[in-house]
Amino acid sequence: MTKIVVLGAGVMGSTLAKVASENNNVLLVGSPLDNHIIDAIENQSPHPDLDVSLPRNIIAIRHDNLNQNQLSDADVIVLGVSSPGVTWALDTINRHQARPNIVALVTKGLVSAAEAQCAPQTYAEVISSQLTEPTGRIVGIGGPCIARELALEYPTRVSFAAKDKSVADDLRRLLTTDYYHVTILDDFTGLEACAALKNFICIGVSAMFTAYKLDDGYAKNPVAALFNQGVHEIAVLSQWIKASAKDNSDAAPAEQHVDAAFDLAGLGDLHVTVGGGRNSRLGRYLGVGRLLRDVLGTDMRGVTVEGVDTGKQLLPGFRAACTNGELKETELPLTSAILDVIEHNYAFSMNFNQLPH
């Protein structure tokens, strides 16, 4: 049987461990922040953040109980951490000299390029350069996937992508279950870029839920108009990020592509992200005119909002690209409005007149 190691026992890592355990041997390794979770799983209690019990065939261990050989014979390693856990996860792989056939990546984000005038890089690009044993066999995972729903075995459909499509296909065969449905997308960098950008764009779309109130709820037209605009801006930004990516070997001819922005990792994931979660919550506060620093200092104090981090990484390259003409700011009014919030603490303002004709 294939051995799959999941690093990180948070809601997403633990849920993927459950999915993987249907057809594989699974070791779930808690990060230094996950000791209480590992203890709960060992005691056969439900996962404290998922409120779902994991299958007993999953072996769960604390990070400090990990032995050398437990990682070195892994066929697949899943990075199931959120952004703050990436350093620990990479360090763990490198320290144990693991050489898995596949590294699967759930964590999404952008990192500003060293040269400020360039487009940001995706996590996938950065991570592959930080592995001691460099692997091109990284599989990105995108698409609508609220962890608890998946842990409850409600169906969803996600996209896998890799520079070498057959690697994504290999992982698909290992992970597909009756409720976890996988499509292969022929656009690795596009998937990674869209999956990060949707958190950022979600903030502006979600502001519409509170900006235009009706007696019986919220006005749906403005939400839909900005949802559409958001998908189109994700497409423009991800094309820009792809064009700047140092390794373009995965770029198939344009006509063969389903654009990731218009598929599960883009519009599909934006759909669930706008429906709830921290990025959407921030947007709803901004929609009534509150300022970012005020919200992050009070109601959302201490909460990590990934879309804000993504915006910060996007900023220098975006400003430079608008100046040098690589990007047209008039085509990206939503991006521009969210970045003004993040950079200047301006009130969020989306004048529909600014939307392109």
Add this chain to the structure above:
Amino acid sequence: MTKIVVLGAGVMGSTLAKVASENNNVLLVGSPLDNHIIDAIENQSPHPDLDVSLPRNIIAIRHDNLNQNQLSDADVIVLGVSSPGVTWALDTINRHQARPNIVALVTKGLVSAAEAQCAPQTYAEVISSQLTEPTGRIVGIGGPCIARELALEYPTRVSFAAKDKSVADDLRRLLTTDYYHVTILDDFTGLEACAALKNFICIGVSAMFTAYKLDDGYAKNPVAALFNQGVHEIAVLSQWIKASAKDNSDAAPAEQHVDAAFDLAGLGDLHVTVGGGRNSRLGRYLGVGRLLRDVLGTDMRGVTVEGVDTGKQLLPGFRAACTNGELKETELPLTSAILDVIEHNYAFSMNFNQLPH
């Protein structure tokens, strides 16, 4: 000043009359079913179905008070009726020998081709052939547009399309206001097809709201997965309808197109349609396993569900195209599942395994 006549005083016709009245002279003509609405407007009461008062500069008249010259000098005629009113509206135009510069079309639907093996036609195509004074100057209107929200002056963004793009541009100049934002789409038949298909596809997407319940609401992953699939199926079906359209003069080279399915008339309008309304309501009943005939005979007795009508018109051509290979049924599992409900009264069943890889 430009004279705009709106035929049909229902929620959509009356709302567009309000929008048009910002910069034009507007005559609002009630259909034979709208006498009570016209009476209310004349009495300066709120529109009974919108619960919004219309501006006083709109002249509202009953259908039987319409004089010959009131239509013959119209610069623009807006067909603001729903499907059952189309015959009355066309008859009114023809009887009064009106020759407007522009006919704008809100009504959306498909009509089975005379040859059963062909793709259905859009309303726009059929209507232009039924006008005594044939006009190529028809402008289709698509995109997210809940009438009451627009009447309350909440912002939205819609697409106009015409075979001759400059005609759409002319109408845009007349109708744009601070809250009604118009983009021009270079794909007339595509816009018309998408605007009809979204009602049909909405039924299947909305079934996911009730098929997978959570304690605190509904599972969002299945909705998003089928929303994404629905947009892609609208794209496939609208391409098929476009390819079969007798007049393809409006078809710009593919690379110049924003595909209507992935824009306001497709994904944007599907977003609001799934959020509420009759098509979505039907879908939510079907999601718990109820049968179409049961729902339409009880809870939704007497309610016109446009998506069901669209499905009926789609059926013969769809079955023929799947047989002769013009369409691949494996690429259209959602369409196929909704058509099985309409044709055979089957319980709605969407096995995610059937979704293409």
